[in-house]
């Protein structure tokens with residue numbers, strides 16, 4: 001559970017490892033939070049079922065039907081996480097594009113467009129968040145300078161460990 005001063009409404013995010021993160025506006029009572037989560041119980045259960053199906057060899061399959069099936073869900077999820085982290089960074093960006101890329105998790109263009117592989121939404125929580133923070137920080141620092149990594153560290157302090165895990169996957173981050 002996270003409390004955010006800027007959040008205007010309750011928000012739930014579920015990750016494929018079963019992690020559930022709820023963000024609540026400051027001042028919302030425990031009772032209201034509980035009611036919200038109970039109302040969402042069916043949605044939560046169906047998501048968990050859904051993720052269970054994708055355990056295993058999912059990440060190296062490249063399938064257009066899967067992409068079309070998950071694209072909008074991924075857009076919503078990634079959009080929510082960007083909103084969450086950009087409450088902190090406050091960067092300007094142009095568009096968020098969800099793509100079916102073979103070799104990339106994400107990229108940021110000079111025009112300020114953020115591009116993400118739809119599979120980011122199916123990664124474990126801390127890895128998905130790191131990829132999102134990485135691309136978000138390129139809006140400010142279009143390089144991998146010390147200044148860039150300092151910015152990333154402010155919301156992803158364990159990025160070095162996560163990068164090691166990511167290196168074992170076949171996809172890159174740009």
Ligand SMILES: [Zn+2]
Pocket residue numbers: 134138143144173174
């Ligand atoms: Zn980068």
